[in-house]
Amino acid sequence: GNSVTQMEGPVTLSEEAFLTINCTYTATGYPSLFWYVQYPGEGLQLLLKATKADDKGSNKGFEATYRKETTSFHLEKGSVQVSDSAVYFCALIVNDMRFGAGTRLTVKP
Amino acid sequence: GAGVSQSPRYKVAKRGQDVALRCDPISGHVSLFWYQQALGQGPEFLTYFQNEAQLDKSGLPSDRFFAERPEGSVSTLKIQRTQQEDSAVYLCASSLASSGALTDTQYFGPGTRLTVL
Secondary structure, eight states: OOEEEEOOSOEEEETTOOEEEOEEEEOSSOOEEEEEEEOTTSOEEEEEEEOSTTOEEEETTEEEEOBTTTTBOOEEESSOOGGGOEEEEEEEESSSEEEOOOEEEEEEO | OOOOEEEOSEEEEOTTOOEEEEEEOOTTOOEEEEEEEOTTSOOEEEEEEETTEEEEOTTOOSTTEEEEOTTSSOEEEEESSOOGGGOEEEEEEEEOOTTOOTTSOOEEOOOEEEEEO
16 A cells, blocks of 8 residues: 655754655555645644655755655755754655654754 | 634544534635544545545545535534544645646645544
């Protein structure tokens, strides 16, 4: 079946550190890939997406590249801020949307 | 404009009670999705509507779960004879998806936290 596996948290970083949250997927067909973010007390928001191999999604300094050869969609940011503290979910769509379990990121000043 | 809204935000039910959870999608959004999110987990797909048509209900965990969207706008998720394992946050999302493309951005509501005692 279609599924997403993402890096377990929690992840704690200092401000301005480099962030990587790993995400790999298993899918039949050609999925579209997403990163969603959930800030404390808020609903899920789309952060970025990529719909075909080698596409790079980017938003708010975050980037992820759709790698078909490694079935991965790792999330990166060069310099995190305290305001990036949230739970990040990797997801895919083939016939329906499948989410990973989420990775909690805490950024300390 | 307003985002996706859900009500109630919190619901406590005694085991065996029926509950109804409401979702108001963004005006004009054709597609509507329901998800169940257990504590510490990612959302899991329950069901999907395009207008009033329920196109996929493969994620509904049992026949106690029923969803409807009779006029293609507001949707209600009903859970009959609630059990403790139904305790979760129920999320609703909507998307424009006028062409039926599931890859259209989904906009999520704040969720309803259901606790079954």
